[in-house]
Amino acid sequence: MKYYIIAGEASGDLYGSNLVRELKLKDSKADIRAWGGDLMQEQGVDLVKHYKDHNYMGFLEVIRNLGTILKNITFCKKDIKAFSPDALILIDFPGFNMRIAKYFYQYSFPVLYYIAPQVWAWKENRVEAIKKYVDKLYVILPFEKEFLKKHGVESNYMGHPLLEHILNFKNKASVSKSKFIVKHGLEVGKPIISLIPGSRKQEIEKKLPVMLRAVSTYSKEFNIVIAGMKNFKDLYGKITSNSSAKVIYMDTYNILNNSSRALVTSGTATLETAFFNVPQIVCYKTSWLSYIIAKSLVKIKYISLVNLIMDKEIVKELIQNNLSVFKLTKELNILNDDLALNKMKESYQLLIAKCQGENVSKNIATDMFKTIESFQK
DSSP, rough: EEEEEEEEEEEHHHHHHHHHHHHHHTTTTOOOEEOHHHHHTTTTTTTEEEETTOOSSSHHHHHHTHHHHHHHHHHHHHHHHHHHEEEEHHHHEEEHHHHHHHHTSSSSSSSSSSOOOOOSSSSHHHHHHHHOSSSEEEEEEEEEEHHHHHTTTEEEOOOHHHHHOOOOHHHTTOOHHHHHHHTTOOTTTTOOOEEOOOOSSHHHHHHHHHHHHHGGTTTSSEEEEEOOGGGGHHHHHHHHTTOEEEEEEEEEHHHHHHHHHEEEEHHHHHHHHHHHOOOOOEEEEOOOHHHHHHHHHHHOOOOSSHHHHHSSSEEEEEEEEGHHHHHHHHHHHHTOOOSHHHHHHHHHHHHHHOOOOOOOOHHHHHHHHHHHHHHHO
């Protein structure tokens, strides 16, 4: 069968790659054309566009690039028609993907949406669009199924694919701490504080300098390691010129697997850090205009997925003005207390139990395959 998949972000590329692998096990003749990234391409998809070329963060960036975004949507519609798939699989990326779903919902193939738009946070009116334009919906946060059901939308929750991915990594691909220390020239005997400032230029520019100043007093006791993206090497060099921090590129999971503390940008990384059982402080800072717009639209108590899933503050969130060197240092000092550390780690175990993590991609792929087959009868 022919599958057209659209993933517009790094996390979607990860989940999409695991899904593609499982779909190919189900369907040996699978022909897959996709928008995604390196991981999906490694699974043998015909990559149409890389997410790095069309992923815009923040209201201002979207407005500035609106012309390009609209051109991409037009191109995508034409490309799907030309490919004529047996199924359209949309992964997250709601601003783009919901427009594609709306356009194709009456075509001969099913529209399957994997990782639902976060209607519980904002744009609740999307619920009606999901109900109308999506044939089958797969959610990855445990509270989403009940929320959507209250709004008349049926969905499928089979666990969180990120947890599954990390458990697989720990079992098969992780590097021991001693090897990791030697490989990257870190100081033996010192624990690691990891800084995860994000994968976008503006995230790194706004957050990394604050993170570095906050951990500067810890540099004698800890190895300070930055999880870097290889396309921003010059930027890291500029920001870290007066720091002893080590930038390690494209190896975030081994960094987290060997860390004892972490300063983490909000988003998927907060959940990854929790699944690696690393005590963390969540950091978020954007332009003032973007922040004011987001604050007026988004209706959630927390910004980190850890706190959202547990519905209480498990990890400290320092947002916008609160992300200062003084406050970040204060929260780091709190993490030196064994009681605080143990309490956070106990909460992580409850989080992991809620999220589930076995055969998630396999079960979703199996359900999708059955859905596509039934659609053809």
